[in-house]
């Protein structure tokens with residue numbers, strides 16, 4: 001029986017994903033919309049959000065397939081009411097009143113592709129969805145999963161600016177899967193309990209732009225520098241590892257749904273006034289000279305409460321930081337340029 005699967009999940013160890021399946025009488029009403037809910041990520045993410053007692057209404061939107069997903073998920077005896085919406089004419093209804101909008105809509109990679117190879121298709125999808133968000137729920141917190149995150153988040157910011165609704169505190173690129181992987185790989189190598197591990201991951205969400213800060217990992221595993229380098233590379237290539245293993249059938253979906261559920265849960269806790277909710281996320285930032293950057297973020301009643309600094313870096317991490325900047329800068333600029341040309 002799914003009685004309690006409470007798990008320690010945050011970078012700081014203060015936030016929990018509680019899958020208790022119990023209605024929470026005292027939690028305020030919160031509507032969560034998932035755009036792309038019939039997809040590989042969307043379906044398990046819909047399930048996990050249905051298990052979250054902080055959600056009172058769950059809107060599942062996709063271009064097709066959502067009536068089935070929502071009928072299925074709606075039979076689960078947890079707090080939230082589930083509604084399915086299919087096709088663009090129902091998008092407004094799916095979004096109206098949403099507190100958090102999670103976006104796993106778009107095409108995934110196949111072997112041999114980079115995340116940037118998804119740009120041409122996903123940029124258009126994200127633009128149309130964000131245009132609707134600006135109209136129907138301009139104050140919602142946006143959790144952007146669609147790749148390439150390093151460009152889709154800047155695209156979303158420009159769409160919102162054009163619509164006059166941009167609030168940098170409410171736009172998040174979901175990089176939680178990088179943290180989830182870094183924790184798992186570190187725990188395996190350091191032989192420590194994975195539930196106790198915290199590792200910040202900063203930068204962006206593609207290849208070398210993913211920079212895990214193992215020098216700050218807790219508990220201290222006393223790993224050799226070659227082990228840290230191998231763990232860094234494995235974290236950076238974690239997505240590709242899954243793409244290759246799936247051999248043409250898509251990219252990470254189940255681990256991504258888990259990561260997306262953790263991040264959305266943290267957003268809801270922040271909105272509800274839970275103190276000290278900290279997760280890594282790709283947000284508008286002044287931590288480096290780049291306009292968007294992933295780092296630890298404190299979540300609050302209005303979204304980002306504080307973007308936290310990087311903390312002390314090892315020489316290896318300092319090199320990694322300098323090495324990632326040109327690629328991240330050009331992905332950000334590509335997104336901004338696209339949004340302004342469309």
Ligand SMILES: NC(=O)C1=CN([C@@H]2O[C@H](COP(=O)(O)OP(=O)(O)OC[C@H]3O[C@@H](n4cnc5c(N)ncnc54)[C@H](O)[C@@H]3O)[C@@H](O)[C@H]2O)C=CC1
Pocket residue numbers: 035036037038039040041042061062063064104105106107108109118122125128129144145146147148149174175176177178205250251252253256
């Ligand atoms: N941020 C991250 O860490 C990760 C991001 N991703 C990204 O998430 C995205 C989705 O991946 P999967 O779920 O595996 O793909 P999928 O192809 O299984 O599902 C995508 C869903 O989006 C829907 N969709 C397409 N256009 C839409 C639109 N205009 N409005 C609403 N829905 C629309 C499709 O109908 C489909 O159901 C990909 O871009 C992938 O690269 C995947 C894993 C990790």
Ligand SMILES: O=C([O-])CC(=O)C(=O)O
Pocket residue numbers: 108109115147177238239240242243251252
């Ligand atoms: O690798 C991909 O294309 C999907 C993704 O972003 C990840 O798994 O981190």
